[in-house]
Amino acid sequence: MKTPFDTRTFRDALGTFTTGVTIITTLTEEGGQVGLTANSFNSVSLEPPLILWSLAKSSASVPFFTAAKHWNVHVLSAEQEALSTLFATKGEDKFAGLEYEAGLGDVPLLKGCAARFQCRTAFTHDGGDHIIFIGEVLGFDKSDRPPLVYQNGRYALTATKPREDVSLSSSSIAVESGYTEDLLGYLLGRAHYQMIHNMQSRFQQHGLNEQQFFILSVLCIQDGLTLEQLNRFIDYTGQRVTVEEMDSLVQKELIALDTKGLQYQLTGEGREVSVHNIAQAKAIEESLVDQLGDGDVMALKLLLKRLVVKTDPGLPDLWSDKKEEI
Template sequence: MTDPTPETNFDPKAFRRALGNFATGVTIITAVGENGEKVGVTASSFNSLSMDPPLVLWSSMKTARSCEIFETATHFAVNILASDQMDMSNHFARQQEDKFAGMDWQEGIGGAPLFPNCAGRFQCETYDKLDGGDHWIFVGKVVAFDDFGRSPLCFHQGSYAMTFSHPGATKKPTENAGKPAHAGRMGNHKFFLMLQAVQGYQDRYQPKLQTLDLNLIEARALLVLAASDAMTADELLAPLNSPMVEVKAALANLTGRDMIAKNGDKYILTDAGASKADQCWALADAHAEEAFSEFSQDQMDTFTTILRKLV
């Protein structure tokens, strides 16, 4: 008889990658300590909890330098980032002497900083703190909020993402029966078509990438480093299109697997990493050949030219 006891002694790296399948929003949580010290951290652990009373929650590593202030603060603010605030997410994910220097912000309830141009903001009175293993779970009672209705910044499988309407989510009205699937303004808008094309292409590519025991950001890191002599974590931010915390996690995983090595503050490929990068290129080429097989060489040349113009 099969033992019904679930297996809990699993690979933490594989566990992290599996958790990455759950897409989240991106927030910056802020607060002010008893001595007036401001803190702000990038977090994807935010979630709603209760409507009556209105409660939300988020979590922080117990060992984080900012955690002590969040533990004693009377209030905290949740700034839900909009899709064009990726740089702000990266900024507050880095360790810095003063994260607020040069930033545009205003004082909220209890002194917690609020940022402009967000998708939404919640000002919270500290309600409870719960033990969550290596994290503290902070529960806040919402005392004020702003809904700006901007498109949110999202995070999925180690990379930033954006939202767009699922084509199957809205039932087409009967008067549109017989119209092409891409009829209408949205269906013909180049930007939305590009977003859907990239998402569809990536959704079909990721399961293949997993056969190399890599997630998307790890594979990108190997490919970028294969085209460069050496790069720092900061230099990898833009080409990897991910928050600093995820960039560092990917670099740590690849270092632990002897695929990259550190030379001062720069990362370089090892022989094993170069070999794995070659496998990534082979997989990417095979996927591209499959995806574009129905198009002529002239069409592909035109497509490549357009993409290079847009970069």
């Protein structure tokens, strides 16, 4: 049988079918570890418990899997993209430095996965340029980690499609200005203010405004900044901190100027207030994780980070740039 159409286009069309990503491991007869990345995995039967995957006949792993009795399927978690890339690379010592356990027949069981299935070969079938392995599942385990996804030749993340009535362009009101409830700027702004709403009472308790909260948070990460350096870190807010604003924090004894009168540092109390503020921000995030789930929060964060990178005018990175370099 010859492919009656262009293989590349055929592959691209198949790539629209979104899958998870697995790593399948086994042992050679000499006890060497073998493994490869595969997204051809699928469920077959519940009773008896059967799964399948297919292996390219061109793969160096063919003799090992055809001889093996046992093999393990690892459904990768969203954090295991690097592992997927490693096991999709030919000629690497894929297991060097990896932590794994011994599964049935001593076959390597990798850690940190979304799910793992320990199998024995039930059948193999010829599948054109692939061999189809059907495995009987002898054991499995599952975690709550969100899965890694593969679509159109790229890694992806899942975000739950809400069952409740949340959808885009749901507004039936024709707004002539084009300012609809789905405008990205509106959504980002509203989400931000709704999220930090619960922080307001804390700010008030310490007589702080939102900007002063930012100042304390920045100094909590990079202590000992001049006003100019500090302003560069919060430039993205479009606001500038004034000497008067810093003076008010000095009067509250939350920050202090160094002996040269140039750099601002957190006082013991300032650090304590700041650490508590950040703890509350984290608690707000945790309650959001409870409501949205780990996977959606991870997807949301990654999309927001992409947006931050795309719209970044070249600001210093608070978490990595050293003060001297600003």
